[in-house]
Amino acid sequence: MTTHEPGAEPAPTVWHCFRCTDSRLVIDWLVTTLGFVETVSHTDDGRIVHAELLWPEGGGVMLGDGGRADDDPHATPPGTGLAYVVTADSDAVYQRALAAGAEIVMELHDTDYGDHTFSARDPEGNVWSVGQYRGHPAPDAST
Template structure:
């Protein structure tokens, strides 16, 4: 680990039919930052997209091999992602073609959030709720 290596975190993963297009969409629509993409041609063996507030996701192309150790069906992913500016992110996501599932709204637990789908059908909820503090 170098002094620039992030501390251990949870990195959700997903598979995509068109991983390179999904990467472009996630960067353009949501503001993920492309940290690494490995693979040849249309195939993506591994990609890391970092979230500006910390953490991120990993993804790759779907594989049709019977021995695939990570057989996640494309479009079956869902994540809640913290953002400090849900209104601006909502406008950006809709302008980039994200499919609206639940409009921007305020919750009874103090979050401002919305839900959209990416072109693969994965659900993305963005909001201001950062979770509860860990106690004792």
């Protein structure tokens, strides 16, 4: 088991997963608009059943076509996702999103907890917040 060292910023080890009506549309948006890198897409009868995209600075997302199904414990309604993407340069990602014509739902701003962040909505309604906040350092277990 990997643990966070006290005082260290947490490493990105959680992958956000969600369902789409049109995964290809969302994948293309994530690559073009935010800068994700598509690593794999598995299809079945023309549908993307599983795709993985890496964030160049660490972590990634998994997605696939489909909605809520009684026999799928992982299914959520398409367009209901919310993800936070950590970057060293939110200004550059913001400018990239603007240039790609993204729907900005929260303008670039600074927070009282040290983030420099914005949010954009993808073509299916999922909201992608991008910022520089890497999370609070892990507590020292010895104190």
